[in-house]
Amino acid sequence: MDINTDNILRLAVAFPPFLFALCFHEYAHGWTARLFGDKTAEYMGRLTFNPMAHADPFGTFLLPIVGMLTGSAIFGWAKPVPVNPRNLSHPKTQMFWIAFAGPLSNVLLGLVGAFIYILIGYFWQGSTASTMFYNMMQYFVILNAMLAVFNMIPIHPLDGGKVLARFLPDSVNDKLEEFQNYNFIILFALLFFEDFSLLMIPIQGLANLFITIAHSVIGLFV
Numbered sequence: 001m002d003i004n005t006d007n008i009l010r011l012a013v014a015f016p017p018f019l020f021a022l023c024f025h026e027y028a029h030g031w032t033a034r035l036f037g038d039k040t041a042e043y044m045g046r047l048t049f050n051p052m053a054h055a056d057p058f059g060t061f062l063l064p065i066v067g068m069l070t071g072s073a074i075f076g077w078a079k080p081v082p083v084n085p086r087n088l089s090h091p092k093t094q095m096f097w098i099a100f101a102g103p104l105s106n107v108l109l110g111l112v113g114a115f116i117y118i119l120i121g122y123f124w125q126g127s128t129a130s131t132m133f134y135n136m137m138q139y140f141v142i143l144n145a146m147l148a149v150f151n152m153i154p155i156h157p158l159d160g161g162k163v164l165a166r167f168l169p170d171s172v173n174d175k176l177e178e179f180q181n182y183n184f185i186i187l188f189a190l191l192f193f194e195d196f197s198l199l200m201i202p203i204q205g206l207a208n209l210f211i212t213i214a215h216s217v218i219g220l221f222v
Contacts, residue, residue, distance in 0.1 A: 011068040013132060017140035018064055019051050021109055021147055022078040026054045028105035029081040029098055036094040038087035046081050054078040074143070080157070092166060099162030103148040110144035110207065113137050114214035122222055145207035149199065153187070156180035 027049060030041030041047050046054065055061065056079050064076035083098055085091040117137035124130045154160040157180045165173040 007069045007071050010071070011065060013136045014068050014074065014139040014143070015065065017113075017136055018074065018076065018143050019060070020049075021106060021140070021144050022060060022076065023049055023051045023054050024109055025102045025105050025147060025151075026078050026081045028101040029083070032098045032101040033081070033083045033088075036088050036098065038084050040084045040087065041081045044082055054081075074146075096163055096166035099159040102159045103151045106144040106148040106151070107206075110141050110148065110210045111213065113140035113144060114210035115218065117141060117211070118214045118218050122218070141210050142203070142207045145203045145210065149203045149206060155183045155186065157183070158187075 027047065030047045033040065034042055034047060051060070056077060059077035061076075064074055066072075067074045067076075083095070085095060088094045114137075117134065117140075120130060120134045120137060124133075151158050152160040152163065154164040156162070156177050161176065161180070161183075165176075168176075
């Protein structure tokens with residue numbers, strides 16, 4: 001494991017935004033489920049921004065921290081928020097929105113982060129604190145773009161698989177769900193082999209879109 005000062009600084013700058021983005025993503029699932037009448041997440045203490053309520057020891061801490069310290073790909077996950085479809089009045093349609101709420105929350109965070117990033121560039125420069133916060137917001141934008149794109153890959157157990165299920169016959173979706181344990185092999189192949197470069201195209205494109213929107217809006221007033 002090759003750890004240097006730059007990677008330790010990367011951990012300090014990137015991990016807090018990463019942790020918040022994961023927690024906000026899971027909170028969005030739980031909040032949307034509650035909106036539709038399922039309070040399972042609330043009863044289980046998951047309708048909170050407390051990171052420990054959502055943390056998976058390996059996916060939330062060990063794997064991303066190792067990635068940040070070694071300068072490799074930043075990847076991780078939180079514990080899925082529990083949802084009971086039997087508490088929903090229109091399960092298929094409402095599960096679509098509950099699943100879609102996660103990536104959509106990262107799009108929202110990416111846009112907010114982009115506005116803060118641009119504003120720092122305009123109004124707060126020249127100090128160590130401003131540089132660190134500027135870099136943190138840059139990571140925040142990219143991390144949220146990554147979470148939004150990755151989670152919309154249309155396979156189970158990702159949110160994209162549940163979004164796709166809205167448009168499939170139940171019999172077809174049931175078959176796809178049977179293979180979700182094997183889909184982890186596909187996901188790790190995408191992340192840790194050359195195919196990860198394919199994912200970076202939409203991730204970078206979405207991050208650039210966030211920045212472009214924020215810069216255009218702020219430019220109207222500055």
